[in-house]
Amino acid sequence: MINIIFKKPYKSLSVKLSLFLILLFTASSSLWSDSFFQASDSTIEITSESKTMEKGDELLLGINFKLSPGWHTYWKNPGDAGEGASITWQLPKGFKASAILWPGPEAIPVEPLMTFGYEDEITLLTKIRALDAAVFPATLKAKVSWYTCKDICVPQEANLELTIQNGKKLNTFFANELSAVFLDLPKKLPNKHRVEILDSNYFLQMELEGNTPVSSAYFFPEEYGLSSYSKEQVLEINKNSLSLQIPQSEVDLKLQNFAGVLLLDNQESRTFFNVNLDLNNNQKQESLSISDLVLTVIFAFIGGLILNAMPCVFPILSIKILNFVEQSEGSKEKMIQHGLSFSAGVLVTFLSIAGLLLLLKSGGESIGWGYQLQSPLMVTLLIYLFVGIGITFMSNLVLGGQLAQLGNINQGYGDITSSFLTGVLAVIVASPCTAPFMGSAVGIALLQPGLITIAIFVSLGMGFAAPYLILSFYPSLLRVLPKPGAWMETLKQFMAFPMWGSALWLTWVLSGQVQTDSVLMVLLGALFIALALWLLEKNQSSDGFVKWLSLSAVTLLLGAALWLAPTDYENAEQNKASDLNSYSPELLESLLAENKPVFLNFTADWCITCKVNEAIVLNQVSIKNALRSKNIVYLKADWTRKDETIANKLAEYGRTGVPLYLLYSSEGTPLILPELLTEDMLLSYIESIE
């Protein structure tokens, strides 16, 4: 009976009366002694589904907190401040306790901060298991510490205990309540879900089956450093899916998992789900497959080898080797030592370049720059770079020719360290010729994860050092080496073609990102760069006014090329002026009449899901090119401003909102695609179109 009294609105009782009741309570019920504790503005009580259990049984225990109005206590992640309760069990031999099973929390704002916890009343559950060694009666003791907070926090602690007798489990007064709390614990999320990162936000998206009513949603992160607690989360509900926008944490701890509890509220009930997604799998990094990687490494090695045949490097090769021979005074061992330390010097230099690049890249990624690597601006700059490299290969233009003279600096030092330094210098000395090559390596490496970048540069270095190393082992091979001569110039000129080939490939990439006009502008920019480099070459030896004039022309041309570069994605379909890809019922009809397949994208600027899909799927070059190769016409129905014809079309498919993706085959029957697109999924849909 007394327990019932305590279940009732205890908060309203005066302290004196409650103290009296505690006395009465502890005095009158020996079985439940110390099962209850009164602290300021909170009371806690240990409850059990049964007072008896047998060996092998599992018993559900609860620590029940009742808080005065306005006070709260915390979840396992308290949010910006505070701390969740801790329960330390002291169990007799043969008993085992689970970790705390935490019910889903509430978001409790403490402006300008945000905390996660519980108000009014909460029961933290623990499962106790009796093993074979268990001895009854058993006294289960719990040391509990918790905070009761309002505008201020009060730390509390209590020692509670409960005695369990041997016997068949028998439901107590608390059994129903405990099992209700247990059933409400966060569950596995059955719906398909994923998380995407865009512009410092997580987008937690899940499919909704049937007409699951959801009126609000909130994500409680499990760990510090994942999401920002105080910033608002924005929910968008579509017909078959929802997207929850969760701002990333101001503190970037590079967590591997997106883990926490998702609250879905549908006015009548609140349900909590566990979410744990791997963030690495979700990163949109176009990483290479193993076979691609091996190929890249081999090509980098060959590239390194070719570096040796460049006009400003090749003569050094034989000089250096002759140096080794001289310094070794006929000792084969010393010769090999020189070769090895020279190679080490080369490798260290290449690795430093890779390190510098990675540093720049990570700096860039921390501001979300990784994403822009696929941007039209980056692609354009790479096109310019490759065109420029090709031109310099074809011409007699010498960039930074003075550097080559550095090669003589450390002649005369005879020891092994000097060979190492020679290795370092060789890379630097060779840079006037190798820089263009390095440029392409840098271009590729920037788009790859760190380890691949390092692999590329190590192979480049190994390729570069290989001839020296081999020759230091077998100096006699020196005789077989071709003499420096005109063939080197021919080789250099030939290398221009692969460079221009790369530029061509990049132009194809660009054509998937921007309109034809912009591609033409970029080609014009490339022409300007070619002209600028030609001017530079022609006036290499001129001086005075002529030099000044040519340099300003070069600057102007380079500036113009940069100015012509597109800065952002241009969805041709976004351009209302052209109207080419803008949806209208008439256009769709005429296209279908011509038996043309059509991809119809219903979108709006205010639709989060649409924007996520466009960024991670529809704007991908692979998708644009797949559509093109299948001759599928891309139509966009932009519903940013309400439009009667679009609304009618949506209604045809039972929709009152966007997104909606329709893929019409040439037969004219549309396939309704899922609301949460993925690149692979869309590609396979496109593939299936005849």
Place this chain on the structure above:
Amino acid sequence: MQYVISILLIIFLEISHANVQTEKPVPDFNLLNSFGEEVKLSEFRGQTVILEWTNHGCPFVAKHYKTNNMQNTQTAAKEANVVWLSIISSAPGTQGFVTNEEANELTKSRNAFPSHVLQDTEGSVGKAYGAKTTPHMYLIDKAGILKYQGAIDDAGGRGFMFKDLSEAKNYIISALIELNKGTEITDPITKPYGCSVKYKS
């Protein structure tokens, strides 16, 4: 290659500083200390500076002072010639708000020795630094670069009140040692723990 790098650098300059970030310069501030004097952070350029957000009424802070954990950290800082600024961002009428006299009395009675106790009643500095809890610690190097932000030690987490703080790993002292040695800070960011800062709402 220089071309690509210079483009990279241009993009770098566009980094915006929303919150204070480790390894980035910290914003300057100007506050009155408990003697009514103006104290400017940039005055200490050339010296290492520790910021401690505090609220004497907060049980977390109280435990750190009662066990001398905070004072011991202050001693270590003083010996390393480090400036220690205790900052109070409690709004008037909230817990932790003190008059200058009370602040000085607290320093005396707790045997604490901060270089200054600063009054941030508007909470503007606390918000600029993203101070969430008391205590919340920041370590700034001689060049004004943030080297550490977070908890004072690893005793946070559930059951804090039961823990023996002398057994905890003191992040501030470790970071000071590492900063002195010139090695990388092992834990540059940790989760701050404690009471919420009682900002003006």
